[in-house]
Amino acid sequence: MKQTNSLEKEQKINQLLKSQPAGTVYLTSWLTKNGFSTQLLNRYKKSGWLYSIGTGAWMRVGEKPTxxxxxxxxxxxxxxxxxxxxxxxxxxxxxxxxxxxxxxxxxxxxxxxxxxxxxxxxxxxxxxxxxxxxxxxxxxxxxxxxxxxxxxxxxxxxxxxxxxxxxxxxxxxxxxxxxxxxxxxxxxxxxxxxxxxxxxxxxxxxxxxxxxxxxxxxxxxxxxxxxxxxxxxxxxxxxxxxxxxxxxxxxxxxxxxxxx
Known part of the structure; x- marks a missing residue:
């Protein structure tokens, strides 16, 4: 059950990130409003999905901020x-x-x-x-x-x-x-x-x-x-x-x- 829930979360954040143009900065405030806690975001960071460019701002791994x-x-x-x-x-x-x-x-x-x-x-x-x-x-x-x-x-x-x-x-x-x-x-x-x-x-x-x-x-x-x-x-x-x-x-x- 936990594995299914984790997979759903991964699919959800993947869809959310893809909804924005490549090179978009993702604000923690916006991500949390869309159902992703800071704890969950840090887990995505450890998993190599996201990286931080400063307090309150994230990027998709593989993209550089503009x-x-x-x-x-x-x-x-x-x-x-x-x-x-x-x-x-x-x-x-x-x-x-x-x-x-x-x-x-x-x-x-x-x-x-x-x-x-x-x-x-x-x-x-x-x-x-x-x-x-x-x-x-x-x-x-x-x-x-x-x-x-x-x-x-x-x-x-x-x-x-x-x-x-x-x-x-x-x-x-x-x-x-x-x-x-x-x-x-x-x-x-x-x-x-x-x-x-x-x-x-x-x-x-x-x-x-x-x-x-x-x-x-x-x-x-x-x-x-x-x-x-x-x-x-x-x-x-x-x-x-x-x-x-x-x-x-x-x-x-x-x-x-x-x-x-």
Whole structure:
């Protein structure tokens, strides 16, 4: 009877693991929800079915974890809002001339109440992972799916990704580069931009986005309803000895203001 029960368990976990794409990381929390205790998982480890890549995370023996498989697990198994964002998202969407991975880093964003688990941050992915925890935009707004290395991942669309870049500016992201990205967004959907601008909680991001959008001269900008976007009051300085833009109450770097 014990042998039959053990065989059923083996068949069950085999089916469960096969239900996910190859290279998926398996979270202990997800496995236990599906009927596999930590004790049982350790038994599978001894039997050569699974191996641990850190506390709370497992892999099938014979497979190596990928960052895509790790993000997939966080999104699908843990229901995190953590997603590929900023310049990495723009690169994967073909909106930049080079892939962010070429600079040996990827950028992730998640809600202010979410942190990357220790197993993720401690694992050597072969490049730097930069994670920003913030709720300046709603979790699901401006998020799309992208097929990446067999995984269907949640990723920022080009508008949200640019706003994430602006959120990091000017200290962690050059404003001139943000403008160059904006120049390439000539087919942007004004309704998507409108929704994100109206629900964005960062005054800095909204002012900068509207300024570089207007400066870029794209035809879609005239469809943006500025009256329904709250850009706050008072002046904001984003550069020393910069140029003041009265329409948006911001001081920007001289090289951006004079860029043509």
């Amino acid at each position: 960052y895509q498989g790790a993000i997939y697990a966080l999104q699908k198994q843990a229901n995190f809002s953590i997603h590929i964002g900023g310049k990495t998202a723009l690169s994967l969407l073909g909106k930049m001339h080079y892939l962010e991975l070429n600079t040996q880093q990827i950028v992730l964003f998640g809600s202010s109440n979410e942190n990357l688990p220790t197993w993720f941050t401690n694992y050597n992915w072969g490049f730097k992972v930069i994670y920003y925890s913030t709720s300046f935009l709603p979790e699901k707004l401006g998020i799309q799916s992208l097929e990446e290395n067999m995984f269907n991942l949640k990723i920022s669309n080009s508008i949200r990704a640019l706003m994430e870049c602006l959120y990091l500016s000017p200290k962690k992201q050059q404003l001139l580069e943000c403008y160059e990205i904006m120049e390439g967004l000539n087919n942007l959907r004004p309704k998507q931009a409108q929704d994100l601008l109206e629900q964005c909680k960062s005054i800095k991001v909204k002012r900068l986005f509207l300024y570089i959008a207007e400066k870029s001269g794209h035809s879609w900008f005239k469809y943006i309803n500025l009256e329904s976007i709250n850009i706050g009051k008072g002046k904001r300085s984003l550069a020393k000895n910069g140029v003041y833009i009265p329409n948006y109450g911001i001081t920007v770097p001289k090289e951006l203001a004079e860029y043509e």
